[in-house]
Amino acid sequence: MGAVPAGEPVYIDALGPTGPEPFRARERRPLTTLAGEPVGEISQVPALYVRRAISAMRAAPTTPAAQRFAALDKAADLFEGAAVAGLHPDDYAHLVSRASGVPLGVVRASIAWVADVLRTQRRTVELAMPRGVVADWRDPATTAGAAVWTRRGEVFAVHAAGNTPAVHGLWPEALALGYKVALRPSTREPFTAFRLVSALRDAGIPPATLTLLPTDHAVADVIIAEADQAIVYGGQDVVAKYEANPRVLTQGPGRSKILVTADVDWREKIDxxxxxxxxxxxTACTCATAVLVEGDPEPLARALADRLSLIPSLPPEHPDATLTVQPTDVSAGIDRYLHTVAGDARALLGGDTIVDELPSGGSVLRPAVHLVASSTAPQLGVELPFPCVWVGPWHERDGIAPLRDSLVLTAMTTREKLIEALLNEPSITNLYLGDNPTTWLRPGIPHDGYLGEFLMRTKAMIRSVPAAGSP
Structure with a gap:
């Protein structure tokens, strides 16, 4: 971004493979706050630039493991607490909040999360490896024959989301594994991507190992086509576009859920x-969007609505803000969509509107709680980018079918046969039991499996021991 004095425009330009200087494209888009105030511009690099950049990355040598891990450790400190590309960390956090509507407290917690992820990559990489696999062909085990953990490709493309800075806590695992990473930032919130890439390059990751390629949607497809592997974030439309491509890992709606069976008192779990x-x-894919209750779900739904109604509507930079703010036209569009998909569900909160306009600009997305009549209600699969939850009944005869297709399921139950069935259901990615929220996550714990499961493979290797004195 260059030196950024207070009040000066912020330029998010490409960080290419040939050196430290950013590339400012002829085509650029404005960056604004929620109130519509201009804060800078983001370059939109053309397809030719992308192809040349990824070709240069592919030709570059792989960064040695020791250098990668040292850079990740150093970058954590820079990203969290130093002036990077001329922008102080506090100024950066406020900029993200003002431009994206993410509450400042959420921004700061996300920054700390990403820094922790960078610091723990050695451990994460080890945890992702199968037992008995070695990380380096020089390991003595290969003299007798062993499996070696190897990359499926050289270049990994990332189409980043902009809902919170925490989304950047996943792709650094690819760097740790020796991939070269081409990152396309979100236009809504490109500041975290630029800051993190800059911090990693300042810490010792070579430019040809890590690039930032801001561009439009059409050229974004070129990035995926040129890379070996890719990860993309988005809604169901994005998932449908790429789900048949084995080179692309999709991060779409989480549809995370909570189940409360009759042997558990939900009143003790309402918080x-x-x-x-x-x-x-x-906004996170781990946030619960459906709660199923064995017995009458209405008392829980009303208690939940009461709790969520107490959350205040505040500007995103307020220290107590927890709800996301969006431009009023965007919020109004989400509100209209909610009224459409709610159908016959009974609104207990947010039925009139979820839009709470702020004098400072933008509108808070207020929580919504709806009661549905059955565990097969189509609304249970609807996920929206604010605290929107559907509460319905569950019966033992329903089985696990209503709980499928969940990124996270928190099961508040003591029934072991049910727990076994949930654990063995392939479409439930993560299973949490008891007093653990769906949003629980720690560095080293897989989110949607370890990224290494997608990027790496085992390769059998056996080698002869060199004769004594041989070169």
Missing amino acids: IIAGSVSHLGG
Whole structure:
């Protein structure tokens, strides 16, 4: 971004493979706050630039493991606490909040999360490896025959999301594994991507190992086509576009859920349930969007609505803000869509509107709680980017079918046969039991499996021991 004095425009330009200087494209788009105030511009590099950049990355040598891990450690400190590309960390956090509507507290928690992820990559890489596999062909085990953990390709493309800075806590695992990473930032919130890439390059990651390629949607497809592997974030439309491509890992709607069976008193769990719905402003794929209750679900739904209604509407930079703010026209569009998909569901909160306009610009997305009549209600599969939850009944005869297709399922139950069935259900990615919110996550714990499971493979190797004195 260059030196950025207070009040000066912020330029998000490409960081190419040939050196430290950013490339400012002829085509650029404005960056604004929620109130429409201009804060800078983001370059939109053409397809030719992308192809040349990825070709240069592919031709560059792989960064040695020791250098990679040292750079990740150093970058954590820079990203969290130093002036990077001329922008102080506090100024950066406020900029993200003002431009994206993410509450400042969420931004700061996300920054700390990303820094922790960078610091723990040695351990994460080890945890992702199968037992008995070695990380380096020089390991003595290969003299007798062993499996070696090897990359499936050289260049990994990332189409980043902009809902919170925490989304950048996943792709650094690819750097740790020796991939070269081409990152396309979100236009909504490109500041974290630029800051993190700059910090990693300042810490010792070579330019040809890590690039930032801001561009439009059409050229974004070129990035995926040129790379070996890719990860993309988006809604169901994005998942449908790429789900048949084995080179692309999709990060779409989480449809995370909570199940409360009759052997558990939900009244003791209401704080955990409410936190699962509202954490990170309800924007994360791990936030609960459906709660199924054995027995009458209405008392839980009303108690949940009461809890969520107490969350204040505040500007995103307020220290107590927890709800996301969006431009009023965007919020109004989400509100209209909610009224359409709610159908016959009974609104207990947010039925009139979820839009709460702020004098400072933009509108808070207020929580919504709806009651549905059955565990097969189509609304249970609807996920929206704010605290929106559907509450319905579950019966033992329903089995696990209503709980499928969940990134996270928190099962508040003591029934071991049910737990076994949930654990063995392939479409439930993560299973949490008891007093653990759906939003629980720690560095080293897989989110949607370890990224290494997608990027790496085992390769059998056996080698002869060199004769004594041989070169």
